[in-house]
Amino acid sequence: MHRLTYLLLLSLVVGCAAPSVTPMRPPATPTLTAAVETATPTPTTEVETATPANTATPQAMAGPFWWNDAVFYEIFVRSFYDSDGDGIGDLNGVIEKLDYLNDGDPATTDDLGVTGIWLMPIMQSPSYHGYDVVDYFTVDDEYGTNEDFLRLMEEAHQRGIRVIVDLVLNHTSSQHPWFVSARDDVNSPYRDFYIWSEEDPGYKGPWGARAWHPSSTGYYYGIFWEGMPDLNYNNPAVTAEMQEVIRFWLEDMGADGFRLDAVKHLIEDGRIQENTPATHEWLRGFYAFYKGINPDTVTVGEVWSSTAAVVKYIGDQLDLAFEFDTAQAMLRSAKFENRDYILDAHRLVTARYPRNQFATFLTNHDQERAMSELRENANHAKMAASLLLTGPGVPFLYYGEEIGHVGGKPDENIRTPMQWSDEDNAGFTSATIAWRAPQRNYREVNVAAQADDPDSLLSHYRRLIHTRSDHAALRVGDWREVEVEDKRLYAFLRHSDNETLLVLINLSGEPISDYSLSLPEGPLSEGSASEVFTGVPVNAPTVNANGGFDGYVPLAELAAYGTYIVQLK
Ligand SMILES: [Ca+2]
Ligand SMILES: [Ca+2]
Ligand SMILES: [Ca+2]
Ligand SMILES: [Ca+2]
Incomplete structure (x- = not known):
């Protein structure tokens, strides 16, 4: 759609559909009217320049894009580095460790050399992981302030690092004021922000757990658990609110893009709970919206499905999505010392995706850590790294993977504090007690122990990433x-x-x-x-x-x- 037309339509939608009261909006956030005005292009020539991005299709996608030159690093802020000694990692801690990730000086190669960061959720949330948001406009106070985030963006950009933030669209926290209002008052303007049923529809979620949860005013749908009620994207008012969130993070906070949590579950069609046509259609509008704000914005979706299903999101809905099948293939090839797994995966992804428009990784915060998956075989970990960082796609590392950080389920145990040194609490915090204890092997496995060892896993990662940065063929x-x-x-x-x-x-x-x-x-x-x-x-x-x-x-x-x-x- 033409950008101007789109924005005009958008302003109509926003104007008509926004609920009459918006008590949850923080004072710092501009009004909807102002937001639309900000996003409106001024001269006609600019509109024409921006048009191609809005009409991209997988076939039309030329690429390469900036993200094809990037290596991303996934950070769980709570566990990365604690700057103020309260036992909880924070944004200032990330800033303090930026030089470890990339010092911004191409002449030095003793940094990791990554050029992108994915921050796991940083918005206000009652949980330790943050995937249940209560305020989309504020950094969680355990992690810092919005000003800290702005400073992080500045410090990261100075070093040539772009930063994307985790955006949880599918659901809010059950403590979000929208949901509290919707649950407590059937006439609330937010009632239709969620999905309700008077009777229990009874069917379960994709993992066999309860999907409909009882409340005093009826059953509500929450695919993950009762604390995360799904938003109702058939309601244009929800879309309008989330567009404001997206605009806020891109324009006011300067984020370079989003990692989209659970995005295949956005809109249900009765018992069909993933990859529905309605979800694809919503994402087409979403794509036009964020590209209209800034065509350089990148999105990477969590679509935990087979390659055939993931491909359908790319190019006109999302820029990238994680390739879970390829991730598994890399680990298997490393573990079984047999190239056939990754060979098959690479044959498939290079045939199916627009060139390099997929995100590769070994494991993420939802999976057993790569080093544990590889039974702590450091040679296998090096091979997995070689496959990841020489192969096609846009690579993502999970924090600590570069030193062989271990961990298996439950989830808290694959998200433990980064192991910086053999000091107490692995050098993660000066507090006596960290929010969670580091893995027991931290006195042997840590950054300090590997930094100056040319044969270490960390050195292997550094060399691979710097080689990738030096050679366009590896990237694009x-x-x-x-x-x-x-x-x-x-x-x-x-x-x-x-x-x-x-x-x-x-x-x-x-x-x-x-x-x-x-x-x-x-x-x-x-x-x-x-x-x-x-x-x-x-x-x-x-x-x-x-x-x-x-x-x-x-x-x-x-x-x-x-x-x-x-x-x-
Ligand atoms: Ca802290
Ligand atoms: Ca450097
Ligand atoms: Ca919190
Ligand atoms: Ca949903």
Whole structure:
């Protein structure tokens, strides 16, 4: 839709549908009228410039976009670093640790080198995790203030780091004033913000738990649990309120985008509780809205489904979504020292998504940590990192993954304090008691212990991320399979306009010497080669008539758990 037309329609919707009373809006938030005015483009030429972003379709998506150059780092603020000694991590703590993530100086490589941060929920919430929001316009006071967030944005941007925030659209906290009003008064203007039934419809949620919860005024729908009532996006007033939230975080707070929680569950169709046509349709309007505010805004969706279902969100609803199948494939290939899992996954995702428009990761805050999944095998953790950071897509690390932070369910145990050092509470806080105890192995496994060890997992991550930053083909290039018989060896090409890289990963604990690579067709011309990850000398291929190679052996021996990145011309 044309941006101007869209905004005019939007102002009509907002004007008509907003409830008559808005007692929950904090004083700092501008009125709806002012918000619409702010978002309205001024000169006609600007409208024309912005139009393509609003009409993008998966087919039309050109890319690459800024996020294709990024490596993101997922932070659970409560557990990252406590700046004021109350035992709870906070935004100022994140600021204090920014130099660890990226010091902003391209000449230094002793930082991790990430260029994006995903902050797990930071809005006011009664829970430790924050996925049940009570006020979308204020930073949780345990984490700091809105001013702290603005300072974090400034400090991050100075270092070349963009910051996206977790946005929970599907539900609020049952303590949100909207829900309290809706539950206590059937005539409340917020009653229709939620989903009600006089009788218990009885059916369960996708995980077999209760989805309809009793209250004094009827049953309400909450797919996750009773403390998280689902919002009713069939009500345009809900959409209008959330558009104001989105505008607030993008314009007033300067966020670079959003990670969208549970987004496949947005709108139900009776018992169909995920990936409904109505959810896709709502997200098309959402996409037009946030691109209209700033076309550079990125969204990454949590669509915990198979690739075939995830793909349907990309390009006109979300910019990216997490590739859960690929995540599992990377861990399996590392664990079983067999490339077939990730080879199959990469064949599928590169065929199905617009080029590199998907988010890759090993694990997140809802899953057993990668190091635990890999039975604390540091070599396997290095291989998983190599797959993640040389492969196609936009990589996300979960905090601590780079040092081999362990943890299994329950959830609190995969979200424990970051292990900075062997000091008490892992150097996370000066308080005697942290909000939760760190993992027991923190005296051995911590940042300080790995920072100066060139063989550590942390050093491996740093080198991989800096190599990715130095080589466009790893970030924006396409992916092409390179044929090799030995399943312990994963070989593939990353190719961009200006660069061709051959990635070789020996997933096994034995050196590989009896192998040869073939690429029936390729982009090569002169047949020169240099290795850019370890600096080891390599043989050049003989380029065949189709720009590929046959029987190529770049190194006589590939070291056990070795990663090589060979630049070809
Ligand atoms: Ca604190
Ligand atoms: Ca640096
Ligand atoms: Ca709180
Ligand atoms: Ca829902």
